[in-house]
Amino acid sequence: MATEARTLHVDVVSAEEEIFSGDAEFVALPGEAGELGIYPMHTPLITRIRPGSVRIKLAGSGEEELVFVAGGILDVQPTAVTVLAETAIRGRDLDEAKANEARKQAEETLANRTATVDYAKAQAELAEAIAQLAAISRLRERRR
Numbered sequence: 001m002a003t004e005a006r007t008l009h010v011d012v013v014s015a016e017e018e019i020f021s022g023d024a025e026f027v028a029l030p031g032e033a034g035e036l037g038i039y040p041m042h043t044p045l046i047t048r049i050r051p052g053s054v055r056i057k058l059a060g061s062g063e064e065e066l067v068f069v070a071g072g073i074l075d076v077q078p079t080a081v082t083v084l085a086e087t088a089i090r091g092r093d094l095d096e097a098k099a100n101e102a103r104k105q106a107e108e109t110l111a112n113r114t115a116t117v118d119y120a121k122a123q124a125e126l127a128e129a130i131a132q133l134a135a136i137s138r139l140r141e142r143r144r
Helices: 096-111 119-143
Strands: 008-013 018-031 034-038 045-049 052-058 064-069 072-077 080-085 088-090
Touching (some): 052 119, 064 080
Antiparallel strands (some): 018 052, 045 072, 052 064, 064 088
16 A cells, blocks of 8 residues: 555556556556546546556656556545456556557458448557557657
């Protein structure tokens, strides 16, 4: 648990594993209605999250941890943030070639005008691939 009023405990988990657990000064992530920024003592909140980056400013170090999530639920309490993600990938584990291929396939599926195409699924896959590529780009910029 967070030990001071200036930090909050953050857990990011997927169905497969715990991706991150630790104390943070700030968390930013893509909520259902837009980008959310969460500081310690935030008003309690539960919302769905969209595909994108969870940025966690680590307590005391100024470093930032990045985790890609593809949907899920966010639970915010004054001293804790829990992200229950459908898919969660550590920023360092993102694969740009795989994300580009997924984007290409989703775009091709959407361009195919047959009645058997599941457009909602293809659009969701495209959004996820684009969000992964944006996360990779953000990581690349941070390393400069």
